[in-house]
Amino acid sequence: MKALVLRDLRLAVRAGGGFGLGLAFFLIVVVLVPFGVGPEADILRRIAPGILWVAALLAALLSLDRIFALDFEDGSLPLLATSPLPLEAVALAKAAAHWVTTGLPLTLVAVPLGVLLNLAPEAYAWLLAALALGTPALSLIGTFGAALTVGLRRGGLLLSLLVLPLYVPTLIFGAEAVRRGGEGLAATVPMLMLGGITAGTLAVMPFAAALVLRINLR
Template identity: 80%
Template sequence: MRALLLRDLRLAFRAGGGFGLGLAFFLIVTVLVPFGVGPGAAQLGAIAPGILWLGALLACLLSLDRIFALDWEDGTLDLLATSPLPLEAAVSVKALAHWLTTGLPLVLAAPVLGLLLNLAPQGHAWLLLSLALGTPALSVIGTFGAALTVGVKRGGLLLSLLVLPLYVPTLIFGAEAA
């Protein structure tokens, strides 16, 4: 399982876009929303958890279609299905690799972006805790959606339509907890 995790991490960094794209999107959403909402510090501080959670959700959504796509194309999924490793373990490792390359950088960047949005100092700990608990859930839910759409051409839109309604409870929990 460790070898599969290391392989998925290497693929995420080598394939391009997996690590940096989600983090850049998170940064862009967090920086652009105040331009649309207005520069009021009190207002930004009040909606900062929602902005950060929505940015994290959308950033996680960007890389979901790549969870199984490369393995589907080169036949690795067939090898995983016939290996003695249980499929549940392989899917869990893939979800963990997705979280390590997408969710964890977002969790680590959120406190700095919270400062930019004038998040109250006591809100930083709650935001960090809610993102640390919620982003793995986003990765697991997204992994199920990616598994359903792995063989579909241009399945990214279908994946978004399948996964977004399932993300709503996590978004509500995270924004309210922070």
């Protein structure tokens, strides 16, 4: 499993599998927002948590279709399905590699980019904690969506339509935790809900992804 994660990390960096693309998209969205809504500091501070979370969510979405697509195209996915490693572990390894190349960089970059949106100083720690807790759920849900659409021609649009509704709870509680933290309110409840979503996806999504992979490979 460790070897599979390292292999996917190398492919993501060498083949442009979303490592730089997601960060570039995230940066562009955050930079463009002040031009669109105006330079008013109060408005930017109020919408900053939601904008940062929406941008991170869409940036994570960009590379989802490559999670299984490269393995399917070069014929290594059927070999992985017949290897001693269970497909559930393969799906978990794919999700882990996606998070390391997409979710983790987005989490680290979001804090300095919050300055561009005049994010409240009290919210930076909550932003880092919320993204670190919530982005693994995005990768796990995305892995299930990628498994569901693997082998489909032009499946990227279908993947987005399937995955985006499942991302909504993570977006709601993640942005709410940052907003409450920035206003000095208790953010324990949304953080607990965010942790529950991540734990639930960790328990369910690898098995769901493995199930649909077996169906698609028949």
